[in-house]
Amino acid sequence: MLPNYQKLTFEAGFVVATLITPRRLRSTMSDTDGTETVRLSVPDMDCPSCAGKVTGSVGSVEGVADADAQVTAGRLVVDYDPDRTDSAAIREAVESAGYAVENGGEETLSVPEMDCPSCAGKVENALAGVDGVAGYETRPATGTVVVESAGASRSDLVAAVEGAGYEVADPAGDDASAAGVGAPDSVWTSPRALKTWAGAALLVAALVLHFSALANPELFAVGSVTLTVADVAFLLATASGGQAVLRNGYYSAKNASLDIDLLMSAGIVGALAVGLYLEAATLAVLFSVAELLERYSMDRARDSLRELMELSPDTATVVRDGEEETVPVEAVRPGETVVVRPGEKVPVDGVVREGASAVDQSPITGESVPVEKGGGDEVFAGTVNEEGYLEVEATAEADETTISRIVELVGDAEQSRTQHEQFVDRFASYYTPAVVGLAVLTVAVPPLLWSAPFETWFVRGLTLLVVACPCAFVISTPVSVVSGITSAARNGVLVKGGDHLEAMGELDNVAVDKTGTLTKGELAVTDVVPLNGNDKADVLRCAHGLERRSEHPIAEAVVDYATETVGRDERPVENFENLPGKGVKADVDGVTHYVGKPGLFADLGFDLGHTHLTTDGGAVVSDDPADDGPVVAADETGGICEDRDDCLDLLGDAVPQFQREGKTIVLVGTEEELEGVIAVADEVRPGASEAVARLHDLGIERVVMLTGDNEGTARAIAERVGVDEYRAELLPEGKVEAVEELADDGVAMVGDGVNDAPAMAAATVGVAMGAAGTDTAIETADVALLGDDLRKLPYLRDLARKANRVIRQNVWSSLAVKAVLAAGAPLGLVSVAAAIVVGDMGMSLTVTGNAMRLAGVSPDDE
Known part of the structure; x- marks a missing residue:
């Protein structure tokens, strides 16, 4: 943590109750692969005693393995055996404890292959038919689905998503996979990719046979249709490259989703039905390649989120019963001691109890310089211990650390839709049906009205079906938002x-608050002005002796500065007395000293309009790096005494000047002499x-x-x-x-x-x-x-402006390309291949690549 981090204060009763109330209740049942998790929103569960009643009631339900009451979020997370109980029984247990369950519990499903708007549409339609689902949100940019459950179990939700044709990742897997974030390179060796490459090879071979002078003999006839070698190769290419497309199209039809998969499947089947094997194979293979490229691009966009997830180590070295033990980081509980050696990452949020070291906090705070840490200082999971040995007392579990909250909030950020995104969604809801309607008219009207060649106009209509896909401009905004937010x-x-x-x-x-934002929020000594032959050390030692007995913030600043500058004054201090509203007094070495406001010394009879600076070695010691010179210079104060030029009018000159600079002054002296002036202020942040x-x-x-x-x-x-x-x-x-x-x-x-x-x-x-x-x-x-x-x-501000610029570029460029293609397709100026390569695959890659530029924006650019 930074030296000046802010701390929250809580009522003492709440803190004590928190310390004595167990946050997690565990039954004797061990976790197994068969357990399920339900998250319930319990907004009235807002104190440790509330949490105790709720977990006690839920823990009595047979089959409950674990109940975690998260008081600050008003949320209850319960692991249970679905063979022995269900979410409805758990809800009843919460309500029997006197607390209402708000609709509903939140379930997060990882769906790695849901990486485009059409994929999300199928999943949404599938979830809409599940009883007990209060709401849902799909996030293609991160491959996750968040469901507000009002009684639906996780197994019901998984079944619905799988019914839409998408696999749900195992939540027990590693963090990266569980968030739907896989390694981009795995796209090229996936089963779908292998089928696509096989289809591409067959398509190339078929094209060579079809357009070259090589022999292309007829093989056999099916009814009245005779198939050549090239035709068979086209059909095999369609089957290999289009298998995934047709499968997704089936699920789109099943879930009533008018999306790109349904459109492409209709185009492929239609082309085959009228004997356009070349067009069917081209559409199947090129679209499959485009899908792979889109998935690769999306995985690249998810890279930055995966890097955040991987900041925290998987294991921690914990001291238990006097012995060091390496355990999964999820097994570390608050209060346990974790050992962090040089070069290791801190595995949990906690407080340093033993040792000292410099800690690289850049993964959390973005600071470029390591921060010195010692006893009592806070450290964060994911930061790096540079050089020393640390023993850290854990203060949070692995899923409640600062870095975990950051990852969760970055993932949730996709749900806050920008104005650009809302516009694109509204536009897409009209665009796709309109272009599909134009495609139908293109296929039907010319042959029917003017006896134009059906095959020619069918191909043009097929091209329009490809153009009808809005994927490029629909993903243009969310991928930019995720890239920008993760970069931040x-x-x-x-x-x-x-x-x-x-x-x-x-x-x-x-608008900027002053204290703690523009300034550090802590008083510090900025100037020391010795008077009447005393030096800086004399003034600070006297002030230290008296102020160390006071609890005033100014006193604390003076003591800290004096200790750092001249060391502690160990002289005995007797007869200490606080003078409310004025200052303090005490006897030091038998002499009564005072530290306080100018008014205190005026009451003692001092003429504050006439005193003398100490001029040997300089009148003023200033520790404010912004000062260009002494606040009060001896050569500017003469004129009061005829034979001296070191006179100073405190009330008329020095005090007003300090006040103009936002500083507060205290005077130091005895009953006989003013010894010096100390100025303190809340320092401006560097x-x-x-x-x-x-x-x-x-x-x-x-x-x-x-x-x-x-x-x-x-x-x-x-x-x-x-x-x-x-x-x-x-x-x-x-x-x-x-x-x-x-x-x-x-x-x-x-x-x-x-x-x-x-x-x-x-x-x-x-x-x-x-x-x-x-x-x-x-x-x-x-x-x-x-x-x-x-x-x-x-x-x-710079990142936000660039993100807005990238979003506008993505939206309008993709719309422009689609408009040109839509205008050219009915005129025969755009082929099926061009529509896929330029309008779908090309623009998807373009908008994703443009969005990824935001990852390169850093504070160093400022």
């Missing part, structure tokens, strides 16, 4: 949906001003800073980072009003994801910063910057 996730930016990515590229305004400037370069018209801080501090930070305007002293509702004013032209609200939740909800896009490991921010924000680098915001 690899660089530490989690985008929750394509609609948010699209909006981020089109909005004109950005790269904040660079991020604001880059946002302007990327088309953002207004960057507005929102803060509840005072006017002076707000003005100083605003000038420092270069925002266009700022609004200070805002309550939460004031931030909401400010965001709503900017919303007409689209606005992103950037905050911590917790305190700024109302303003983020009112924005076009809510962006949470520093969200790694923060459940609330990851779950509630539209976009989460997983690190604390604000420069990821312009990277996101």
Whole structure:
């Protein structure tokens, strides 16, 4: 975790209850291959005691193997033996515990071969006929189907999908396969590919015989049809290359799906029926090759998601009963100690208990520099231990780690449909029937009305059937969205949906919270001004001695800086007294010292309009890298004393200047002497001003800073980072009003994801910063910057703009090609082969390849 990560706070009672309540209930029944899983939504199960009642009731059902109550999600995941119970009995058990089950439980099915819109259509039609299905969503870009079940079992859903002609991957397999993400190279050696290559070889041989001067003897006659050697080769090529096409066409007809498989099957069968063997073989083989290429392209698009899945190791070294034991990462439970040696990946989310090391967090946060980790620091699954030995206490199970949530949310992102995608879907619903109707008219009208050659117009109609396939422009948007969102996730930016990515590229305004976003959210010493002959060390040692007894945030900043700069002051401190609203006082070495506001020293009788700087070695020590020089210079303060030029008017000069820079000052001294001035401030994040400037370069018209801080501090930070305007002293509702004013032209609200939740909800896009490991921010924000680098915001803007540009290119280019082919086919200007190679295979490859360019967009481009 970054040094300044944000932490959520919970009520003490909730934390204690969470620690003493078992999250998972296991029966004595061991897991077997025959168990099934049902996921139930139980929104009222929102506390550990609720979870205890629910799991206790469900655990009493015979046949339940495992009940996992996920309180933060309001979800219950139950593994059960379908031979001994069913999902209905489990629902009744939950309801008998006093909790309503919301329709419905969620089932995710991995369907690797569902990689095109027509495939998804068949699956959807099949699921629509299953009793107990409340809703479903197909995601061709990731090969998954998400079903909202209202009583349907997993076996019912699997049977329906398989009835549509698609195999459901085994959920017990590895993560990659379980998500429908296979190795792209396996496409070329699959059974379908081998049949296609055989069909292609037969087609080439048949073409040679058909068009060359070689002998092409007649072999036999079937009724009145005489078949030559070439004809037989064409038929064999059709059977070999078109077997999968015809099979899919059968399932399309069975599920009443007017899709490309049905159209191609109708074309092949029709061509065979009228004796056009060459056209049938060409259509079967070329379309099968196009399908393989489309599947390969889609698998390449899924590569990035598979890489995310493979970040976390499969095994972990756990200390049990004093012995190290290597176990599957799924077997590690919260509270167990995991050993991570140099060069190994951290297998689970957890907290370092022993050891120290630099950890490469780039897979999670996108940081390029390893982060030092020691006792009490948080680490994430999938990050790499660079050099040291670490013992990590696990804080989450394997399926609840940050990287697991990221993979899940990236997969879910496909369900948030962009405006472009909605337009394409609406257009496709009219386009395909219209072109099919045109194909029918092309085949029927000329021969009937003008006695034109039927064979000629049949081929032209067949070509239109190929053109009627909308696959290229239907996949043009989702493949671009998945590519862009996965690219962002690899660089530490989690985008929750394509609609948010699209909006981020089109909005004109950005509102940014100050504390914790533009600034670090932690006070730090920025300046030390020694006075009256004291040096910097004197001032800091005195301040350390007194402030270490105080719990004020300013005191903590002073103590940390003093300890780092001059070390701890071990002198005895006696008679410590807190002076409410003013400061503190105590005796150090028998002398009473004070640390506090200027008003405290004014009450002690000091003339704050006239004091003297220490000039040996420089009057001011500044630790603010943005300062160009001393805040108060000795040669600028003369004129009060006739014989000295080191005079300083604290109230008239120094204090106002510090306040203009957003700094707070405390004075250090005794009852007799002012020893020095210490200035503290919430430091601006490195790269904040660079991020604001880059946002302007990327088309953002207004960057507005929102803060509840005072006017002076707000003005100083605003000038420092270069925002266009700022609004200070805002309550939460004031931030909401400010965001709503900017919303007409689209606005992103950037905050911590917790305190700024109302303003983020009112924005076009809510962006949470520093969200790694923060459940609330990851779950509630539209976009989460997983690190604390604000420069990821312009990277996101750049990626979003490029994604929108790629989507527009894909949609309009594929539509243009289809329009040209549709116009040329009835005129005989487009052949069947050209329609497949250019309109289907060519455009599918083109839009996928164009979308994959988004994977190359990185923060380094900024």
